[in-house]
Amino acid sequence: MDRYAVIGHPVEHSKSPIIHTAFARQTRQDLCYQALLAPLDGFSDTVRMFRAGGGRGVNVTVPFKLEACALATRLTARAKAAGALNTLTFNGDIVVGDNTDGIGLVRDLVLNLSCPLAGQRVLLLGAGGAARGVILPLLQVRPTALTIANRTVSRAHELRAAFAEYADQSALTAGGFEDLEGWEFDVVINATSASLENEAPPLPDKIFAPGALAYDMMYGMGDTPFLAAARAMGVTRLADGLGMLVEQAAESFALWRGVRPKSAPVLSKLRRKLATPA
Ligand code: NDP
Numbered sequence: 388m389d390r391y392a393v394i395g396h397p398v399e400h401s402k403s404p405i406i407h408t409a410f411a412r413q414t415r416q417d418l419c420y421q422a423l424l425a426p427l428d429g430f431s432d433t434v435r436m437f438r439a440g441g442g443r444g445v446n447v448t449v450p451f452k453l454e455a456c457a458l459a460t461r462l463t464a465r466a467k468a469a470g471a472l473n474t475l476t477f478n479g480d481i482v483v484g485d486n487t488d489g490i491g492l493v494r495d496l497v498l499n500l501s502c503p504l505a506g507q508r509v510l511l512l513g514a515g516g517a518a519r520g521v522i523l524p525l526l527q528v529r530p531t532a533l534t535i536a537n538r539t540v541s542r543a544h545e546l547r548a549a550f551a552e553y554a555d556q557s558a559l560t561a562g563g564f565e566d567l568e569g570w571e572f573d574v575v576i577n578a579t580s581a582s583l584e585n586e587a588p589p590l591p592d593k594i595f596a597p598g599a600l601a602y603d604m605m606y607g608m609g610d611t612p613f614l615a616a617a618r619a620m621g622v623t624r625l626a627d628g629l630g631m632l633v634e635q636a637a638e639s640f641a642l643w644r645g646v647r648p649k650s651a652p653v654l655s656k657l658r659r660k661l662a663t664p665a
Pocket of ligand 1: 538578587606628631650
């Protein structure tokens with residue numbers, strides 16, 4: 388049986404084993420997928436031991452997504468641009484590093500939520516690892532404009548500079564939250580971790596264009612603080628990041644197994660599970 392794993396610290400909360408096990412059953416692939424806790428200073432040793440035991444690939448989660456790049460002998464363009472990865476594939480001596488978070492977000496927005504990003508004004512809140520991972524895939528679907536806003540303004544400008552070369556079809560701008568006054572957007576994506584502190588990024592109340600979609604990469608039971616704030620501003624199209632989570636997993640699964648699983652039934656099952664208090 389082929390072995391895969393998600394490696395992180397902490398990792399016990401990860402939904403990846405449930406998702407990949409469901410994909411394997413659905414596509415009749417003979418594999419097992421586990422969660423592996425790596426010591427904070429022991430990521431590469433954990434990967435090495437997993438590989439030595441016959442592991443075929445791993446997903447990488449917080450806080451190892453940057454460090455994982457050093458283990459890859461080859462990086463895909465999207466992993467290179469992001470400077471971080473979430474998927475390693477072992478093939479003999481070759482270790483391919485990829486980042487499927489961004490394509491997962493784009494597939495969730497475009498396919499699951501019927502939100503055509505092309506020609507839209509997109510606002511990305513945050514400039515951390517998650518934001519960095521989604522900028523190239525977002526630019527590749529050619530929004531009219533992609534604006535990056537962050538609490539620490541210099542980090543937003545750094546991202547703009549890093550991705551300017553990919554923005555030939557879109558206006559790529561950056562600034563702080565206060566610079567958003569007077570602007571409106573068709574899609575607003577929260578890639579900050581403010582929800583973890585039970586906060587929402589401070590946004591002007593006219594930031595959402597009529598019919599806009601508010602998307603929070605964070606997920607859980609009910610509205611996140613960002614989604615609650617958007618709802619209070621009259622937004623009716625709201626989505627959390629559970630679909631992104633399932634879609635990035637589907638992309639990793641397709642890379643590893645050469646077969647693309649259907650994400651919709653797995654997303655519905657996970658949604659029902661999340662809605663049921665433990
Ligand atoms: P990082 O720690 O790398 O970055 C955090 C970002 O949030 C920074 O831009 C930081 O701003 C900002 N921030 C933190 N607190 C606040 C606050 N109170 N108000 C405003 N901005 C704030 O985290 P990640 O980028 O890795 O993750 C961000 C979120 O994305 C997390 O909630 C994570 O769970 C989610 N995520 C979801 C995925 C999915 O599949 N659904 C995949 C990956 C991530 P500053 O620079 O000023 O510190």
